[in-house]
Amino acid sequence: MSKKVRIPTPLRKLTNNEELIEINAANIGDAIDELQARFPGIQERLVDEKGEVRRFVNVYVNEEDIRFLQNRATPLKDGDEISIIPAIAGG
Numbered sequence: 001m002s003k004k005v006r007i008p009t010p011l012r013k014l015t016n017n018e019e020l021i022e023i024n025a026a027n028i029g030d031a032i033d034e035l036q037a038r039f040p041g042i043q044e045r046l047v048d049e050k051g052e053v054r055r056f057v058n059v060y061v062n063e064e065d066i067r068f069l070q071n072r073a074t075p076l077k078d079g080d081e082i083s084i085i086p087a088i089a090g091g
């Protein structure tokens with residue numbers, strides 16, 4: 001059983017409009033690398049120059065924010081669902 005990444009609408013143009021992508025990564029960092037290998041250009045939207053998840057991008061594993069887990073090192077297990085949620089500003 002694999003893991004699944006839920007792609008937000010603004011990034012679906014990079015994933016051929018796929019909303020749910022199956023991956024085999026061991027952790028969040030590997031998941032981002034796998035997405036980049038399959039969908040070039042997506043990584044720069046998710047991480048900064050240092051390779052850290054951008055401030056305005058929230059990543060959750062089974063509804064838990066990776067910032068409160070192990071960030072990019074957060075381990076993944078079969079059946080996990082990763083959600084990428086870009087922060088929306090407004091007022």
